[in-house]
Amino acid sequence: MAGRWIEQWDPEDDTFWKSTGERIARRNLLYSVLSEHIGFSIWTLWSVMVLFMGPEYGVDPAGKFFLIGTATLVGAVVRVPYTFAVARFGGRNWTVVSALLLLLPTGAAYAVMEPGTSYSTFLLVAALTGVGGGNFASSMTNINSFFPLRKKGWALGLNAGGGNIGVPVVQLVGLLVIGVAGATHPRILLGVYLPLILVAAVFAALRMDNLAPVRNDTGAAKAAARDPHTWIMAFLYVGTFGSFIGYSFAFGLVLQTQFGRTPLQAASLTFIGPLLGSLIRPVGGTLADRYGGARITLWNFAAMAGATSVVVYASMAESLPVFLAGFTALFVLTGLGNGSTYKMIPAIFQAKALAQGMTGEAAAAYGRRLSGASMGLIGAVGALGGLGINLAFRQSFQSAGTGTAAFGCFLAFYAACFAATWAVYLRRPAAVPAKPQLTYAEV
Template sequence: MRRGGRWIEHWDPEDERFWQETGERVARRNLVFSVLSEHIGFSVWSLWSVMVLFMGPEYGIDPAGKFFLVAMPTLVGAVLRVPYTFAVALFGGRNWTVLSALLLLVPTGAAALVMEPGTSYTTFLVVSTLAGVGGGNFASSMTNINSFYPLRKKGWALGLNAGGGNVGVPVIQLLGLLVIGTAGAAQPRLVLAVYVPLIVLAAAGAALFMDNLAPVTNDTGAALEAARQPHTWVMALLYIGTFGSFIGYSFAFGLVLQSQFARTPLQAASLTFIGPLLGSLVRPVGGRLADRFGGARITLGNFAAMGLATGVVIHASAVRSLPVFLVGFIALFVLTGLGNGSTYKMIPGIFQAQAVRRGLTGETAAAYGRRLSGASMGLIGAVGALGGLAINLAFRQSFLTAGSGTPAFVAFLFCYAVCGAVTWAVYLRPVARERRAARRGAAGAGAAGTGTGTPGTDGERRPVYAEV
């Protein structure tokens, strides 16, 4: 029986009365502790972007080897996002948050054991791989919070949840800066010592204050249906461009500064945290803008701006100007944060629109949207995180062959152009075309609006994909 153990048997956030009387308070409490756990998960996931700053010449590892150490957690975290998504429905959001938080003790403890000169590169590679468990937390956390909030508030709630988690990247980088600046580059274990009690605190908070939602049941059919939806893979591509860039740049920023601009560990650490911090803080803003103006519109404008910022970075790399490089690179971080918020807002809106196309209404349509959007988030998050792996491998190859990151940035510029074109072609162009057709055709109710629904239904008379 599921009774007890903080299981909630009835949950209907789309019911305004239920939301005001009960739902909002419960959802907010779960959001707070979800953010805490995901925040620490992100810190552990990005642990090795900090550890490599402590690895001086005495460790005997070249820049290409360090980029590979940073890339391995990205790969593992991306793969784990798929099972972590379904773990929420199988074990319950609260229960899984407790367990996944406690799992973070494994990579943290292992790193504390091996972090010293003389340890073999293979050992470092294996231990860095363990940090990938921190990347899985994002998928389970987002899937869980997606179920707590009504569609009209998902952009802000998901943006806040993800943004609070993303802040874990600059926080651990700031801690690394503090340790290097005070105790020196020979004391990496001090960073790890701080996180062990924080992990225990996050697990205890989840156990005491979070809830499981009984209506969110494990649904293999939803996963298979989400995988068959073309929109799942379109959004995965867009998320590669936004989140893949954010996590890839976050992990690589310090190494790029050391390798391309000859910064010392302390100098690199003093700059590394700025971009991830700003990118994390603006993620809820991206969600809020998407709530107001439509995720597709914000996402398209964001990719155009990312292309411009990448052009600045390429120019700065060519003339070896660190100030201009920092301006362009930090602008990229801010834009990835905005794009992360706007793309994740699109996901539940797209599947709500799919429900309308099927002729569903009311709670039936809302339940369909929650079911498929929750299932798709794991796939989208996993593929998006693989973009971070691609970025680190691109940097590794770029420095091996050209001695700088410029070829990698040129490749990223091309990717942003593709993502922008896809956003326009799939989510904005059809709506504009149907608006023109509606204006030509008509008068009366048929000219009230446009959309992508089934002909003759209200779904077709709303620009649902433009508003997602």
């Protein structure tokens, strides 16, 4: 697939950006969002499929948590190769391929989704949906290359937020199917998505571009893996995106298992949190552009700890209204944090370039090179947080019949994220005369 290639690309040049670059970048962003949106819907498909799995399927709540955990795990792992596929094959070319790959898990689910299918078959099909999780990594890496640093928070937030909305949309479609046709017709939902996947692939082929300056750079990958900031940001992203995707997968199951909601009742509530968290993500990026990602991220983790405390109380008191209020607030805060943390990544590597004496395009190129390479690793580790959340819920429900213990663990983790953000990116370094200092307060 030869595709369309742009040979020269310099978004930091104001003249180029205003005359040519912005129009092209926005067009690629639009169709990137469409493809990533469908990818997220397919990745989180089993958060809805388990609502269709009544007693006749013979799968207990622990087994259902393991199904959605498997999808989360595979989605996290494939993010690493998907990141480097952009530079190897081109952003436009890989968007087409990654969209078409979504036909495999969707078609497989359509074939097997009925009582009597073995649990191992369901497990395999759930694993296949992980390819939808990879779409995020390649899409973010691609869009990161199109926009100048001053616009990255907004662009990456919009790209990711539009993709994240795929989670509540597939849940809303599931609600519509359950409400109209009942909880015994999951194939209707799958039949809706098969043509949408083809639409996303066709638009990507016709309207997107490849950037020739973005080449596969194994040196950048190795440098990103060696840089401690890659792993610090991965840790913080576990707290924000890991929470978003983990809660998105598990919310409906928690409502059914702990609060006795029917599939229709659960489906009518599960989409609200992911929808708000997705819509708010660009706001997190914009706030980070204006006030600094580290500051927004710090106070966001404090607020997440507060919301989790509310959820712990509601879980112990068995109060569904308070539980829903706390959980919805958590979703909103995960969205804000997703936007602010992802803005931090290119800004951190730009700050390192400036501290090393680079200026102008050299500093910008260094920032694009290292941040693009690190995003795949950060995104993969962050998504593994979703697996951790689902496994924590599984263990908590197996042991005590409620999710209270799991929420207590999440509360402690958010406190650790708050401490790490302050210690690394906001605490004033000791003054060292005549030596360039890295300052991250504005990242």
